[in-house]
């Protein structure tokens with residue numbers, strides 16, 4: 020499968036900054052969502068799921084075709100909860116119908132990441148919607164029960180190495196798990212909408228106990244109401260992953276720049292962009308206050 024980027028005709032940084040601002044303003048006005056967590060985390064998760072169907076073996080899946088708009092893809096039980104993110108973005112698409120869904124879902128994640136204090140993340144437009152026949156079959160999303168070799172093998176399909184996998188999973192500092200969505204529960208602390216390297220400090224510094232949760236799934240719990248999925252905890256069980264967990268726990272700047280790089284790589288995986296077109300870097304709302 021070939022995915023050639025075709026940027027929306029005649030649109031400039033200013034046009035995309037307008038969309039960024041619409042999403043960011045809507046995040047601000049609907050900050051009560053999910054008991055005050057806000058929409059940022061679920062928007063980041065949607066950008067990940069819309070890219071997580073990628074397969075390097077035939078270059079299929081990934082963010083290009085915006086196929087998460089189809090029920091066939093969005094109905095994957097492992098995507099439960101993301102209907103909140105697509106419903107949040109529907110009016111944004113109505114306001115800017117010229118923006119492809121692939122660009123909408125990835126721009127939503129970049130906007131959320133920056134508005135939650137994450138790194139400045141370059142973004143390129145040009146994903147082109149493809150039809151329902153291009154929706155990959157279910158089975159390409161990761162399961163939370165996996166161990167380290169499961170995680171390593173899963174991301175091999177993207178061609179991501181150990182360092183990239185650990186950096187990418189640092190996104191789990193954001194938001195929370197919901198029993199009604201995934202059958203996992205927590206964290207229950209309150210600063211789950213500020214992007215930081217704390218996911219790694221939590222993994223290393225807390226005392227973790229493997230417990231059965233209310234949905235009879237096994238998860239790692241620590242005092243103070245934080246939790247880890249089995250796939251999260253795998254990062255400290257495997258010595259090769261553990262090396263990078265320590266690096267990022269010690270160095271927030273290194274985490275921010277490595278997360279930015281692998282997040283961009285994820286959102287653009289499988290797409291051929293014209294390298295003469297400069298990636299766009301958006302201002303945050305705060306940076307635009309007069």
Ligand code: HEM
Pocket residue numbers: 056060061063064067099100161162163164170187188190191193194195196197198200201202203248250282
């Ligand atoms: C081994 C790979 C991964 C697994 C098994 C996994 C699994 C999960 C699960 C079970 C949840 C809870 C969903 C819910 O109950 O609402 C979740 C939430 C989340 N995931 Fe992941 N995830 C993975 C990788 C990623 C990646 C690569 C990103 C982003 C770069 C990401 C971003 C998020 C975010 C931001 C949330 C919070 C969503 C919210 O608060 O509504 N995850 N993930």
Ligand SMILES: Nc1cccc2nccn12
Pocket residue numbers: 191192193194195196205206211246247248251
């Ligand atoms: N916030 C959050 C979301 C998903 C997974 C996860 N593990 C630890 C924290 N966490």
